[in-house]
Amino acid sequence: MSSKYETVIGLEVHVQLDTETKVFCGCRNAFGAEPNTQVCPVCLGQPGVLPVLNKKAFEFAIKVAFALNCQVQKIIKFDRKNYYYPDLPKNYQISQYDMPIAYNGKLNVSDEAGKVREIGVTRAHLEEDAGKLIHDLSAPFSYVDLNRTGTPLLEIVSEPEIQSPEEAYHYLVTLKQIVKYLGVSDCNMEEGSLRCDANISLREEGAKELGVKVEIKNLNSFKAVRDSLLHEEERQEDLLDEGGTIKQETRLWNDSKNVTVSMRTKEGAQDYRYFPDPDLVPFEVEQETIREMKADIPELPEAKRKRFTKEYALDESDIEVLIAEKDTADFYEQVAAKAGDAKAACNWIKGEVMMHMNDRGTDIKGLGLDPENLARIIKMAVKGTISGLSAKEVLKANLETGEDPVKIVKEKSLEQVSDEGTLDEAVTKVIEGNERSVNDFKSGKENALSFLVGQVMKETRGKANPKLAGEMLRKKIAETR
Amino acid sequence: MENTGKNIITKETVEYVARLSRLSLDESETDRFRGQLEGILDYIEQLKEVDTEGTLPTTHVLPSMKNVFREDKLTPSLSNDDALANAPSKKDGFFKVPRVIKD
Numbered sequence: 219m220s221s222k223y224e225t226v227i228g229l230e231v232h233v234q235l236d237t238e239t240k241v242f243c244g245c246r247n248a249f250g251a252e253p254n255t256q257v258c259p260v261c262l263g264q265p266g267v268l269p270v271l272n273k274k275a276f277e278f279a280i281k282v283a284f285a286l287n288c289q290v291q292k293i294i295k296f297d298r299k300n301y302y303y304p305d306l307p308k309n310y311q312i313s314q315y316d317m318p319i320a321y322n323g324k325l326n327v328s329d330e331a332g333k334v335r336e337i338g339v340t341r342a343h344l345e346e347d348a349g350k351l352i353h354d355l356s357a358p359f360s361y362v363d364l365n366r367t368g369t370p371l372l373e374i375v376s377e378p379e380i381q382s383p384e385e386a387y388h389y390l391v392t393l394k395q396i397v398k399y400l401g402v403s404d405c406n407m408e409e410g411s412l413r414c415d416a417n418i419s420l421r422e423e424g425a426k427e428l429g430v431k432v433e434i435k436n437l438n439s440f441k442a443v444r445d446s447l448l449h450e451e452e453r454q455e456d457l458l459d460e461g462g463t464i465k466q467e468t469r470l471w472n473d474s475k476n477v478t479v480s481m482r483t484k485e486g487a488q489d490y491r492y493f494p495d496p497d498l499v500p501f502e503v504e505q506e507t508i509r510e511m512k513a514d515i516p517e518l519p520e521a522k523r524k525r526f527t528k529e530y531a532l533d534e535s536d537i538e539v540l541i542a543e544k545d546t547a548d549f550y551e552q553v554a555a556k557a558g559d560a561k562a563a564c565n566w567i568k569g570e571v572m573m574h575m576n577d578r579g580t581d582i583k584g585l586g587l588d589p590e591n592l593a594r595i596i597k598m599a600v601k602g603t604i605s606g607l608s609a610k611e612v613l614k615a616n617l618e619t620g621e622d623p624v625k626i627v628k629e630k631s632l633e634q635v636s637d638e639g640t641l642d643e644a645v646t647k648v649i650e651g652n653e654r655s656v657n658d659f660k661s662g663k664e665n666a667l668s669f670l671v672g673q674v675m676k677e678t679r680g681k682a683n684p685k686l687a688g689e690m691l692r693k694k695i696a697e698t699r
Numbered sequence: 700m701e702n703t704g705k706n707i708i709t710k711e712t713v714e715y716v717a718r719l720s721r722l723s724l725d726e727s728e729t730d731r732f733r734g735q736l737e738g739i740l741d742y743i744e745q746l747k748e749v750d751t752e753g754t755l756p757t758t759h760v761l762p763s764m765k766n767v768f769r770e771d772k773l774t775p776s777l778s779n780d781d782a783l784a785n786a787p788s789k790k791d792g793f794f795k796v797p798r799v800i801k802d
């Protein structure tokens with residue numbers, strides 16, 4: 219990007235809210251069912267039916283709005299957005315036009331270097347999701363599944379204040395983290411529970427007016443958002459440099475070819491002819507609801523980051539790993555308190571525990587590890603009751619059987635041998651069997667010693683106290699000189 | 700838009716509105732609806748003469764009613780057969796419609 223232009227990006231994010239039922243009817247809100255089995259007259263758009271707002275969806279939306287520092291509106295109303303497409307059988311979508319859930323929020327977005335910038339949130343509104351279409355490639359037909367129709371959807375619109383594709387990426391990471399902390403959506407992009415459209419325009423450095431914007435759709439990952447914006451930034455820059463003009467249009471991102479392609483526009487501009495939905499009465503947010511929702515917001519990532527920095531002597535990057543997911547952060551705090559060692563608890567979680575999570579393709583909850591048990595293992599390792607190697611073995615056994623770590627240590631007789639008499643035999647044997655390494659060490663090669671310690675560990679099946687083994691090796695080799 | 704109450708609905712306006720609603724109108728229908736739509740706008744013009752000073756805008760026809768919620772509780776959905784019962788065309792549990800994307 220040359221310095222001649224400024225990039226201006228705005229993002230529209232749709233988050234599916236994780237309620238039990240749909241937003242205006244009692245059908246199940248879940249991904250992956252057989253087609254058209256989670257539908258009823260309301261979400262099928264049959265005549266004469268009456269949509270009624272799901273209280274939980276409303277509360278979830280308000281919670282997100284507060285977490286994004288928005289002003290939740292006193293009077294909230296729903297409108298019909300009219301368009302004709304088979305994914306919505308009513309021919310209109312129940313959405314919100316001029317009296318949405320909330321306006322004027324802000325999000326503090328930090329980049330990789332930790333530099334924080336505030337990005338405005340224009341508005342957040344609640345609407346119903348549309349159904350899904352599958353297009354027949356061999357015949358002129360499309361197939362419609364309306365299970366998704368009526369899924370509660372919160373649209374969060376950012377101000378056009380994002381300055382780079384990289385910042386757009388971080389905005390999304392931050393937003394997703396907050397929504398997940400609130401527990402109102404799993405934000406799974408593969409299953410479509412978080413979706414994003416991006417707007418991008420370029421203008422001459424310092425210009426006040428915004429340039430002509432292009433909307434990018436078909437973004438299936440945060441990486442796709444960043445890559446498509448990078449591509450579009452370059453395309454617009456080249457076009458402007460050649461004296462061309464940008465056409466206001468919608469372009470689709472092609473992930474495999476790494477390009478955006480103009481979506482041939484439907485005839486005429488979009489004209490949704492919004493009007494108030496007479497089926498839904500207005501909503502007034504009661505003070506009690508506001509109090510309850512605010513009280514229900516957990517400590518959010520930004521506050522947690524600050525507190526962790528103050529309370530635990532950890533590196534910034536370690537803190538980011540621990541607070542990425544709320545459950546992991548909670549788990550860490552329990553382990554740190556019980557083990558009485560914040561640094562060891564951090565190392566164990568970001569090391570062994572996360573390795574087991576990755577192996578099993580699960581999160582901390584799915585792993586089913588009891589923080590008390592991990593704390594016991596850490597304590598034994600810190601105290602030297604068991605070696606680091608044995609501690610890892612105990613964790614593995616505990617994950618498999620759920621058995622008490624202290625009991626596992628006893629049963630497998632993993633107690634570290636810190637007694638010279640018991641180690642003597644192993645040390646002597648290793649010295650006798652590794653003449654070359656012993657000579658190397660004698661001639662000043664320090665690292666030959668770690669090899670010999672390793673051999674003692676092997677000989678004792680990991681039970682030797684490595685520090686003690688090292689000392690004994692030094693002493694014994696010196697004696698044989 | 701400047702509203703003179705006369706001739707604001709052109710033939711093009713009717714055709715545009717019809718296209719948005721996926722309706723195809725013939726010449727005589729277009730003409731008939733042009734007149735009717737204009738009549739509606741004339742009526743709105745008349746209403747505008749009413750003094751509404753101090754009257755709040757109506758957001759709903761039932762002004763005393765608000766906050767009608769349902770709890771987040773499951774109710775039975777239709778069976779796939781019932782859901783598709785009135786569909787003119789279906790396949791493998793799906794509604795079948797003419798292809799809606801251009802290639």
Ligand SMILES: [Zn+2]
Binds near residue numbers: 240258259
């Ligand atoms: Zn339903």
